[in-house]
Amino acid sequence: METRNARVGFVLFVVYLLLYGGFVFLNVFAAKVMEMTPIAGVNLAILYGFGLIIAALVLALLYGFLCKEEPADQEAEE
Numbered sequence: 001m002e003t004r005n006a007r008v009g010f011v012l013f014v015v016y017l018l019l020y021g022g023f024v025f026l027n028v029f030a031a032k033v034m035e036m037t038p039i040a041g042v043n044l045a046i047l048y049g050f051g052l053i054i055a056a057l058v059l060a061l062l063y064g065f066l067c068k069e070e071p072a073d074q075e076a077e078e
Contacts, residue, residue, distance in 0.1 A: 005067045012059045019055055023048050 026034055027045070034045040 008066050009063060012063050016056060016059055019052060023052060 026048070034043065034048070036044045038044060039047065
């Protein structure tokens with residue numbers, strides 16, 4: 001079970017790393033894009049930042065759901 005959990009965690013980490021890498025890439029190489037105001041005068045940098053926070057929470061919940069221990073596994077350990 002531990003190897004499966006580690007694999008799931010690694011995959012979710014890579015997903016977040018790609019999202020964060022996109023944020024950094026845009027800030028470094030296309031700063032003008034981050035100045036766009038697509039929604040209610042809020043710039044893309046702020047929206048992307050909040051998106052990263054929400055993505056981290058969703059990925060954490062997904063990890064918890066995918067790696068929860070089954071009741072049958074607990075009985076087998078005893």
